[in-house]
Amino acid sequence: MWRNYVTVGIRALAKSRTYAFINIFGLAMGMTACLMILLYVRYELSYDRWIPGSDRIHQVQSWYKSQETGQEAQLQMTPYISGKSIRDSFPQIESEVYVSNNNPVFSRDGQATSTEDYLWVDGNFLDVVPLPMVRGDASALGQVNSAVLTQSEARRRFGTDDVIGQTMTLITRGVARDFRITGILQDLPRNSHFRINSLIRIDYPAYLGDTPDVLTCWGCQNGWVYVKLRPGADAGAIEAGLPAWEDRAIPDETAGEARFNAGDDQDWHIVNLEDVHLGRAQGGAMSPGNDRTTIITFAIVALLILGMAVVNFTNLATARASQRAREVALRKALGATRRQLVMQFVGESIIVAVVAMLIALALLELLVPPFASFLEADLQVAYLGADGIGLPVLGLVLVVGILGGLYPAFFLSRFEPASVLKANKSSSETPGTGRLRSALVVAQFAVSIGLIICTAIIYGQTVYARTVDPGFRRDHILQVDELSRYQLLDKGEMLAERMRRVPGVEAAGLTTIGVATDNQNNTGVMVPGRPDPVTIGIYQVDEGFLGAMGMELVAGRWFDAARPMDDMTLPYPPEPASQRALAARGGNIVINELAARRLGFEDPARAVGRTFRAGLIQNELGLVPVTVIGVVRDARFRSVRQPMDPIMFQNTNTGHSNIIVRFNGDPAQVRAGIERVWKGVTTEVPFEAEFSDGIMAELYEAEDARAQTFAAFAMLAIVVACLGLFGLAAFTAERRTKEIGIRKVLGARTRDIVRLLAWQFSKPIIVANLIAWPVAWWMMRDWLNNFDARIDLGPAPFVLAGLIALAIAIGTIATHAIRVARANPIHALRYE
Amino acid sequence: MKEVDSIVGNEGNRLMLSMRELSRVYRTDTVETTALDGIFLDVADGEFVAIMGPSGCGKSTLLNVIGMLDSPSSGSYVFNGTEVAGLTESKLADFRKRNIGFIFQSFNLVDELTVRENIELALLYHNVPAAERRARVDEVMDKVGIAHRAKHRPSQLSGGQQQRVAVARALVASPKLILADEPTGNLDTAHGEEVMKMLQALNAEGSTIVMVTHSPSHADYAGRVVNMLDGRILVEHRRAA
Incomplete structure (x- = not known):
């Protein structure tokens, strides 16, 4: 019996190749998409789960919310002191460690090279986060001045991982320090929020001996704190206890007459290691995270594609039911029960699903490697085991086979043999199924x-993000990094001066804010007549910055080296005497338009000449009176996701982090010239510089990759929908052969018929538009609201998507329509 | 031996159509089938001609060629003074639309349309204004006695009623010639007689009719009977007036 079913099933498929192709290929595409997304979603959910005891390890996060503007920034970083205080306040915490990223310079045989992901730890990190080790054990970081390297980092630096007991020299804050290598870590897999090449245990308070404020500063989120809970401890209880702890632990501070508390604008949270990657807080992250919405969106799109493929299957199977009617009737006449028939048709659809799955698995093997490298994810196709796709594959085949086959099976097995056989009927259709098919096509x-609308809008926003006027001239900038090194503390002016003389260089300026730099520095400004300070970004620049950056002055003037009040340079390390002197004499500042508005001036020109008091020095030494001498146009230095900063520029000679070089010559030559200047000044600090185009590309890399992935899946969905429509058009054209024949006999021309069919298929698409538009509008409005600078949600993408769908649909059915319209009507009318 | 028919239409009327040595050959890769083999046939204005013969003798092919649904392989076919053999498909469609109405054995009504809409279909491709379409459909529905069923679907009608709708549809565009392909083949005796009486009445009012039939008794309604065998016209006889 089963052999007969299989034979009939396969022959039925072989008989109508188009139908078989649409079903199998459509399903294969849906299944491939599903499996790819499944791998991706699983991968994203697997972050840090591989760390032993990850359920007990938590990250302390500090979420910022401005009471003044309502702006939010959820940071994974937190102040040094908050970790210590939380550890001491909650007995459920077994151990705690503070981690910071200082990127020291690696020095070996007189060669200085830059480092990446070298983390300072102030305790035994491996006690809190037991990373797997190749050499040494969890006690490796038990002593101060010990260090562990990952296997590949050790090989890169030393040529071997057999380096236990060797000494590693790192230069940081201008001082060369030696560390003993005590362990080798396994290279971390990509599915970790940790980015570690080396962990270096230091005596943190001693290390920061010259700037002890950082150790007690509640507003300085400059490192990560990890805690390990005692077995059985409830993280929820700690989380619930944090608000009360904030009230107890954080002292009030005063700056002049202003009193504030770092807890007012910050809330602390503890987040399990497994939830860090997809968590809400993505500011100050060690590695770029992802958000749950993206993951869920991808999963939904994959299911939609699969659903559409299943719908095609159901649709075509019921549509073609008439062709199987006689077989059903015969089988019934020969004694088949309805159950047997249902089994037969479900079995057939499972055969189709199996064939489709085989194709899908082949596609998967082909597509996963490029997909993985594109998303920078470590995706692997494994069939067995807990991470294997064996079970999902089996499940998918059964679900698709049964889901796709059940309705047609019941539908087909319902035919009454007598009427089918006697009437020699072909139109043995109930009107209801036509409606169901239309509804399904509309849904598809x-x-x-x-998806087309979303893709268009996402694409538009991606382009906009790159091209939106940032308020400065973004082209022809070479941004030199690493200036904040201790060794270069007072060398900035000299470097800039020499760089200006490099052929092809137009201008050079020093700054602490540049193209997509990530440091953020805010301070409170007291406005006369207002009790609370206004938060404004504070960045140190020099006289050359405005020209080098290509910014515009909208009112007043820029800094002038000849005017002493323009210069607010303070010595480093900080000295109370010179700070007091500055507080006494005050200084000049330049602000941007947004800062002017925050300070109460809609017209920037009216802000010029005003004096405010700002927190520029240690709070206990008082506020510094600052006079606005100029207002510059708002400039967007960061990603369009981030809100524009209100900024106050302060002119100093030292303490900058970047040199902005504006050039007009050959980029490569300019870069080489700049590098020579750098090497002429220091060999201890490696030369790091990037062109602004490269920085921008990196800034939006992840977003672009996601946008493109989304577009690819959207395309896939459209292809699957079109396959279905194609099949349905073929079927409808076939089914309407008689009617078309009649119309032709009555004088209809080919184009009348084509128009008739085109209209029949246009109607569901017009209805589909009416459904899709509001949903897409609502979703895209929410998405665009994530961006500070965003495109408007105009009608263009909606109309465009509608027209594209219509064009695709008409294109799809046109061949059928024309063929049928041209056919000689005699054949259609002779027999029924 | 070929029995050549050169009789001019009855009562010396003008010729509606005239076929000379007309053949229709179907070719497939391996087989060549001659469906019509040197046909000479004239039909005069106002005639009622019945074509008879066994299955496969070429009756329906002849009817299709007359109706310009099929084109002859060779020979001449003059319709209403115009040579139509060799015209393009769109020209034929235009000719057909203006001159010919069809009645089929299997009615060939569109299931999705009502009786009224089915009949109206024949006027849709004629650029007739809606109001006039309505009036003409009403008129033919009255004529064939189906007006009370105007809003029904074909599936709700009996076979005889369905064929009356088909007749109405064939009439509504006022064709010069009505072609009926076994119009009674799917009907019981009573309904068959009813349809034949209707055709006879139409003929009496001046319509030219060519009908294919298997039934000698229905052929008796015609003014002239053409017998066919193996693609040729064997014999014709005119019914005694």
């Missing part, structure tokens, strides 16, 4: 149209 196209 609504999804496709929605």
